[in-house]
Amino acid sequence: MANTSYAITQKQKEDYEKQLTELKTVELVKANDALNLARSQGDLSENADYDAAIQTRNELQSQIAHIQDILDHCTIISEEEFLAGSKTVKVSSSIVTVEKLDDGKKFTFTISGAGGGDGKVSKSTISNVSPVGQALLGHKVGDVVTIKAKVTYQMKILSIELAKE
Numbered sequence: 001m002a003n004t005s006y007a008i009t010q011k012q013k014e015d016y017e018k019q020l021t022e023l024k025t026v027e028l029v030k031a032n033d034a035l036n037l038a039r040s041q042g043d044l045s046e047n048a049d050y051d052a053a054i055q056t057r058n059e060l061q062s063q064i065a066h067i068q069d070i071l072d073h074c075t076i077i078s079e080e081e082f083l084a085g086s087k088t089v090k091v092s093s094s095i096v097t098v099e100k101l102d103d104g105k106k107f108t109f110t111i112s113g114a115g116g117g118d119g120k121v122s123k124s125t126i127s128n129v130s131p132v133g134q135a136l137l138g139h140k141v142g143d144v145v146t147i148k149a150k151v152t153y154q155m156k157i158l159s160i161e162l163a164k165e
């Protein structure tokens with residue numbers, strides 16, 4: 001993650017900071033409490049509550065690390081800078097319209113950060129860590145990108161617009 005640079009607006013940075021605080025002070029505390037309760041139930045080898053609590057805590061820690069990485073490696077941009085420069089796909093600031101080259105289907109979605117979206121191109125929001133999100137970041141209109149998922153395919157970027165805050 002450390003080599004990635006994120007271009008986000010000041011409002012988006014503030015939103016990430018709020019989300020990070022919420023994850024650390026509320027959600028992670030809840031997850032640790034659930035983990036401690038599950039541990040107190042005895043045998044951990046067949047304890048579904050323990051397994052679920054560990055998974056939840058690990059997912060939260062991953063989200064926290066990702067948001068912290070964004071905050072540590074972000075550049076604050078204004079809408080004017082975004083529109084004046086060559087538009088490229090950016091996390092949490094881009095509404096992207098793409099065309100799948102194998103079947104010609106078109107999709108429009110927002111690239112979200114920190115676990116947003118579900119990674120499916122048929123939804124209106126996808127995560128920047130999904131295969132599609134990762135492949136699109138940094139590309140511009142007209143670029144053809146290869147998506148490496150269960151099935152490898154290509155998409156052409158048709159348009160990029162600034163997401164409304």
